[in-house]
Amino acid sequence: MKTLERLVAEKLLKIKAVKLQPANPFTWASGWKSPIYCDNRKTLSYPAVRTFIKLELARVISEKYENVDAIAGVATGAIAQGALVADLLNLPFVYIRSTPKDHGLENLIEGELKPGSKVVIIEDLVSTGGSSLKAVEAVRNFGCEVIGMVAIFTHGFPIATQQFKEAKVALTTLSNYDAVIEEGVRTNYIDESDIETLQEWRKDPANWNPEA
Numbered sequence: 001m002k003t004l005e006r007l008v009a010e011k012l013l014k015i016k017a018v019k020l021q022p023a024n025p026f027t028w029a030s031g032w033k034s035p036i037y038c039d040n041r042k043t044l045s046y047p048a049v050r051t052f053i054k055l056e057l058a059r060v061i062s063e064k065y066e067n068v069d070a071i072a073g074v075a076t077g078a079i080a081q082g083a084l085v086a087d088l089l090n091l092p093f094v095y096i097r098s099t100p101k102d103h104g105l106e107n108l109i110e111g112e113l114k115p116g117s118k119v120v121i122i123e124d125l126v127s128t129g130g131s132s133l134k135a136v137e138a139v140r141n142f143g144c145e146v147i148g149m150v151a152i153f154t155h156g157f158p159i160a161t162q163q164f165k166e167a168k169v170a171l172t173t174l175s176n177y178d179a180v181i182e183e184g185v186r187t188n189y190i191d192e193s194d195i196e197t198l199q200e201w202r203k204d205p206a207n208w209n210p211e212a
Contacts, residue, residue: 004056008175009183011028011049012153017042020184021130022194025210033210035194035201036177040124040152041095044080053152056174060150061089061120064172068147069117072096072109081152085122096121096135107137115143123151126171129160133167148172153180155202177202 002010012018019026043049061068062185070092079095085094094111094183113119119139123132126149136146148170154160156177164171181198184190190198202210 003179005175005179006183007054008056008152009179010187011052011181012038012040012043013183014173015042015046015049017049018153018180020180020190020194020198021118022190022197022210031207032205033208034205035210036155036180036197037073038125038153038155041077041080043152050084053174054088055079057081057085057122057150057152058088060172060174061085061148065118065120065147067118068120070094070113070119070144072113072119072121072135074121074123074132078122078151081124083121092117096138097126098131098134108144113139113142113144117144118147119144120147121149123149123203124153126151126154126160126173128157129163133163133169133177136167136169150174155205157202157205 009039017038017040019037020035025033025035026037028034035156043053047159068091071082071086073079073095074094075097082095083093090158094113097198121135121139139146146169151171151173154176155171181195185192
């Protein structure tokens with residue numbers, strides 16, 4: 001029986017929400033060269049995948065966080081999926097901006113969040129962890145407790161693992177980089193000879209040189 005990580009990886013690869021190109025790397029907005037590109041917003045366009053992810057995120061939250069008071073989605077990628085999960089769990093929903101609005105109330109958190117609430121944050125993707133932990137900080141600064149974060153996918157960078165540990169945030173993900181590589185090889189999306197390149201990139205993505 002296939003694990004959840006492998007099952008989600010299979011679905012993400014099939015709809016091209018995740019792409020692997022070890023021989024022809026992508027360039028991220030940060031300038032990093034990368035053999036992987038992940039855009040989980042694509043899952044919203046495929047009802048079967050969207051529903052599967054919604055149900056699994058909700059299951060994880062129900063099993064791990066019985067005392068959750070509200071769901072928060074990180075803008076922009078996790079707003080839609082977060083709202084779907086909150087609806088399924090019949091919980092209040094808010095979303096967290098990356099920067100405060102430049103007019104009106106200048107909110108960082110949109111929606112109504114009661115101070116003292118126990119919040120689970122939903123992310124679509126965790127890379128270095130920087131933007132995800134900014135969202136955690138925003139909720140904590142509002143006077144609420146972040147009892148956990150649940151994300152669709154993580155690259156599993158050591159820096160992210162360390163930062164989440166230091167911030168004392170429990171992170172659960174539906175799938176991860178290793179599962180994508182395993183599924184990529186199984187389905188002949190990539191060759192076994194690509195594995196070493198893919199693993200090398202993750203060790204030091206900021207300085208990875210595909211030409212080396």
